[in-house]
Amino acid sequence: MDSALNNSVQYLMWGEINEEKFFEELNKCRRCKFCVDECPVYLESQRIETMSPFGRVQILKYLLKGWIELDDVVITSIYTCLRCNRCIEVCKDKGVDLKPAALIRLGKAFLTKNLLGG
């Protein structure tokens, strides 16, 4: 496990996925977008917001609440994260410490387990 993960995310990773707790973590995002320019996928995508750490966090949040449907945009957004963890560092540097890459990894597990029948 990534040593940068905090206790709450470790709980989410290792325990049963708790949607309420997962949403609480995602909802800590301040929407500052300092992370987006650190993401190589976002930059390669010509700056499509759903391909950024910020966009992925928002998509997972909306998906959990049922505000959006699972579609190709969601799948592409979540499953193209390279797990490089660059977003973790900048989010921490800016004082939020959301650990977006860890939440996106959890989001992949959530999608696979609960939505894709994996």
Ligand code: SF4
């Ligand atoms: S840097 Fe952190 S708080 Fe800011 S938009 Fe990115 S994930 Fe959200």
Ligand code: SF4
């Ligand atoms: S871990 Fe994923 S979301 Fe974060 S910067 Fe790397 S590719 Fe982008």
